[in-house]
Amino acid sequence: MQLTRRQLAWLLAGPLSARPQPETQRESAEELIAAARERIRRNAEALAKVRIPVETEPAFQFRAS
Amino acid sequence: MAALPEEIFFAGIRELNSRLVKREFSAVELTRAFLDRLEKLGPRYNALALPLRDLALRQARRADDEIQRRRLRGPLQGIPFGAKDLLSVAGTPTTWGARPYANQVLDYTATVLRKLERVGAVLIGKLAMIELAGGGGYRWASASLQGPCLNPWDTSRWAGGSSSGSGAAVAAGLVCFALGSETWGSITTPAAYCGVTGLRPTYGLVSRYGAMPLSWTMDKIGPLARSAEDCGLILQVISGGDSMDPSSAGKSFYYAPQFARPLKELRVGFAPVDFDEWAEPAARHDFHKALDVLRSLGLRFREVRLPDFPYSAVAGLIIDTEGAAAFEELITSGKVEQLADARQIAGLKAGLEVSARDYLRAMRIRRMIQQELRKLLADVDILVSPARFGPASKISEPLDRSRSSAPRPKDRGLADLGAAGNLAGLPALVLPCGFADSLPIAIQLVGRPFSENTLLAVGREFQRVTDWHRRRPPAPPAA
Numbered sequence: 016m017q018l019t020r021r022q023l024a025w026l027l028a029g030p031l032s033a034r035p036q037p038e039t040q041r042e043s044a045e046e047l048i049a050a051a052r053e054r055i056r057r058n059a060e061a062l063a064k065v066r067i068p069v070e071t072e073p074a075f076q077f078r079a080s
Numbered sequence: 081m082a083a084l085p086e087e088i089f090f091a092g093i094r095e096l097n098s099r100l101v102k103r104e105f106s107a108v109e110l111t112r113a114f115l116d117r118l119e120k121l122g123p124r125y126n127a128l129a130l131p132l133r134d135l136a137l138r139q140a141r142r143a144d145d146e147i148q149r150r151r152l153r154g155p156l157q158g159i160p161f162g163a164k165d166l167l168s169v170a171g172t173p174t175t176w177g178a179r180p181y182a183n184q185v186l187d188y189t190a191t192v193l194r195k196l197e198r199v200g201a202v203l204i205g206k207l208a209m210i211e212l213a214g215g216g217g218y219r220w221a222s223a224s225l226q227g228p229c230l231n232p233w234d235t236s237r238w239a240g241g242s243s244s245g246s247g248a249a250v251a252a253g254l255v256c257f258a259l260g261s262e263t264w265g266s267i268t269t270p271a272a273y274c275g276v277t278g279l280r281p282t283y284g285l286v287s288r289y290g291a292m293p294l295s296w297t298m299d300k301i302g303p304l305a306r307s308a309e310d311c312g313l314i315l316q317v318i319s320g321g322d323s324m325d326p327s328s329a330g331k332s333f334y335y336a337p338q339f340a341r342p343l344k345e346l347r348v349g350f351a352p353v354d355f356d357e358w359a360e361p362a363a364r365h366d367f368h369k370a371l372d373v374l375r376s377l378g379l380r381f382r383e384v385r386l387p388d389f390p391y392s393a394v395a396g397l398i399i400d401t402e403g404a405a406a407f408e409e410l411i412t413s414g415k416v417e418q419l420a421d422a423r424q425i426a427g428l429k430a431g432l433e434v435s436a437r438d439y440l441r442a443m444r445i446r447r448m449i450q451q452e453l454r455k456l457l458a459d460v461d462i463l464v465s466p467a468r469f470g471p472a473s474k475i476s477e478p479l480d481r482s483r484s485s486a487p488r489p490k491d492r493g494l495a496d497l498g499a500a501g502n503l504a505g506l507p508a509l510v511l512p513c514g515f516a517d518s519l520p521i522a523i524q525l526v527g528r529p530f531s532e533n534t535l536l537a538v539g540r541e542f543q544r545v546t547d548w549h550r551r552r553p554p555a556p557p558a559a
Contacts, residue, residue: 047422051217051430055400059438061393065445073443074450075297076284076327 084113089253090552093155093310096256100158101147107158111140111202114160118205118254121556125235125252126226127245129165129206130173136160136204143200155313157200162255164243165206166213166292167193167301176292177224177242178211180415190290191325192259192301192318199317207245207258211419213266213294214242215403216427217396219478223421228475231273232553233519237472238479240270246304247274251553257305257314261291263298264395264502268524271304271510272467275520277539277549278304279311282529283505284329286315287322295402296327297443298395298502307549308509308539312337315532333532340537341461343377349384349460351493358495360470360484363521366514367466370523370542373513374464377541384460386492387452389445391499397434397442398503404431450504454528457506461534463526465494467510471519501526509535512548520548 042050084105088096100107115133122128143158167190168174175181193203208226210218221228221238229244231237232252239248243260247270250258260267262280271278279302286301293299303314312335321330355367375381410416411428419425457463473479489495501508509525509532525535543549 042422044422044426047426048429051423051426052433054217054427055397055430055434055438058390058393058397058400059434059441061390062397062438062441062445065390065441065448067441067444067448071444071447073440074446075443 084110088113089117090306091256092306093159093256093313096159097155097157101152107140107143107147107202108137110158111136111160111204114255115204118162118249121252122205122249122254124557124559125230125232125239125248126224127208127229127239127248127252127254129175129177129208129226129245131205132169132172132203135169135172136202139197139202143202146200153200154317156196156317158202159256160202160204161196162205162207162246162249162258163193163203164209164246164258164260166209166261167259168290169193169203169206174206175225176212177209177226179225179418179420180410182225188290191287191322193290195318195320204255207249209244210242211421211424212403212407213261213263213292214424215294215399215407216424216431218421219423219480220421221475221479223419223424230475231472231519232556233275234472235557236474236476237519238273238475240273240472242266243270243304247271247276250274250276250304250306252556253552257303257310259301259318260304261299261301262502263295263399265498267302267304268467268498268508268510272522273472273520275512275522275548275551275553276304277307277311277512278302278510279315279532280508281315281319281532282329282507284327285319285331285333285530285532287320287325287328289322289324293406295399296406297402298399307543308511308536311509312532312536331530335536336533337537337540340533343379343538343541346379346462346534346538347460348374348379348381349456349463350381350465351383351385351491353489353491353493354465354495357489358469358493359466360516363466363470363516366516366521367523370513371464373542373546374538377538377545379538382460384456384463384494386494386496386500387449387456389449389452391449391496391503394442394445394449395499395503397438398446400427400431401434401439404428404434408432446503449500453500453504453506457528461527461531462538463494463497464523465497467522467524471516471521497524497526505529507532507535509539511539511542512551513546514548
């Protein structure tokens with residue numbers, strides 16, 4: 016599909032040129048990844064404390080068709 | 081024709097449609113007026129992703145033609161609205177608020193937008209959003225292709241996310257209503273921060289076909305509008321089964337507040353600690369007044385608390401896992417580095433490493449949460465709590481900064497209702513209920529699955545006796 020000239024002009028001159036620069040990183044990428052892994056580990060740890068009856072099925076929705 | 085008066089931009093759906101049908105102005109005139117305002121003011125709030133002038137004027141001409149021939153299609157005919165930029169319109173850019181998708185043009189249109197077009201609503205623009213609806217977890221309001229979305233009530237504050245532009249555009253009168261989406265808080269937060277009414281529908285009630293996926297088991301699409309009444313009118317159109325959406329519940333919704341149970345028969349569960357301790361001090365007075373209003377309507381209150389589960393951990397782990405899976409190609413290709421928020425980049429990468437065991441554990445606990453909430457909602461019809469405990473945060477501050485030096489209350493009350501309600505797929509209605517530090521605050525009503533008519537009936541009565549939803553923000557900032 017083709018963009019109209021108006022849409023193209025908007026994309027070139029509008030929001031994209033005004034997009035924010037990435038924030039100044041006070042933490043390195045490695046530190047941020049480590050922090051994200053730690054957050055996930057803490058969440059998993061909180062989950063591990065819940066006693067789950069064996070008959071409990073995951074809350075997926077799936078219908079055979 | 082003379083310029084339309086300012087109050088038109090803050091009128092509700094029924095009023096606008098009635099004036100269109102009476103030919104006080106045409107749909108084209110109304111659309112042009114909204115488009116001019118959206119294009120002029122939208123960028124000042126960083127709320128506009130893309131104006132759709134040509135499409136909108138085509139739709140408006142069709143609405144005028146049909147109104148003239150008395151082919152009336154209901155109250156949304158000729159009404160200008162905006163859509164969060166995660167909803168696809170065939171042939172126009174759909175950026176998902178994220179730089180890696182800045183040039184994305186999809187060849188299909190979201191089901192909700194096709195449904196709105198069918199009843200004559202006029203899509204005038206795509207609205208800004210947090211990149212990838214916040215997948216991975218963002219730290220700054222600037223995590224968006226348009227930059228931080230500014231709150232029309234105070235432009236040093238954030239509009240909320242991830243449906244940021246939807247909240248800001250409705251509050252500032254740039255659109256009559258907007259569509260947003262919620263995985264965890266993305267409709268309720270901008271609605272609360274911007275002082276507009278927001279409805280998160282029951283999971284599965286509204287088709288997500290044509291919407292960016294973040295979490296297949298938690299994503300919902302819903303309206304942000306001027307009133308509960310308007311939310312009901314919009315939901316009636318956008319709800320319903322869709323074979324293109326595997327999560328569709330196959331149910332329709334007919335807005336019928338007149339047939340809702342009398343308010344005096346409804347039992348409301350609440351936790352005093354939410355209003356006395358969790359709420360920020362500046363917000364407590366108006367939150368309590370909101371409870372008084374609900375009591376004055378005849379609702380019967382009883383104290384409740386949520387069953388003890390690690391709600392945030394469960395929701396976080398599910399969204400991390402599903403979000404990383406949805407964006408696996410973005411992450412593994414390295415294009416994820418183009419996102420604006422460094423924490424979000426790291427969160428998406430780490431999400432790929434969640435073990436199947438942990439994800440399944442989260443989904444099993446989710447089942448338990450669903451069952452326990454079903455029991456809780458057998459004793460009460462509605463849960464009420466602050467939608468957010470305080471007003472909008474400052475743009476200049478990270479979103480994870482604690483806003484209070486006071487120790488967190490020991491009793492969690494319904495503090496986790498946001499996570500719990502989203503995990504169980506429950507509907508929520510956000511109602512503006514006052515101000516704190518001159519910024520809007522709101523309560524949320526949460527009900528059983530598919531109980532939207534009950535929530536909307538209470539919301540409609542609440543808004544009949546209050547005027548918080550009619551308040552307008554100050555004049556927009558200069559260019």
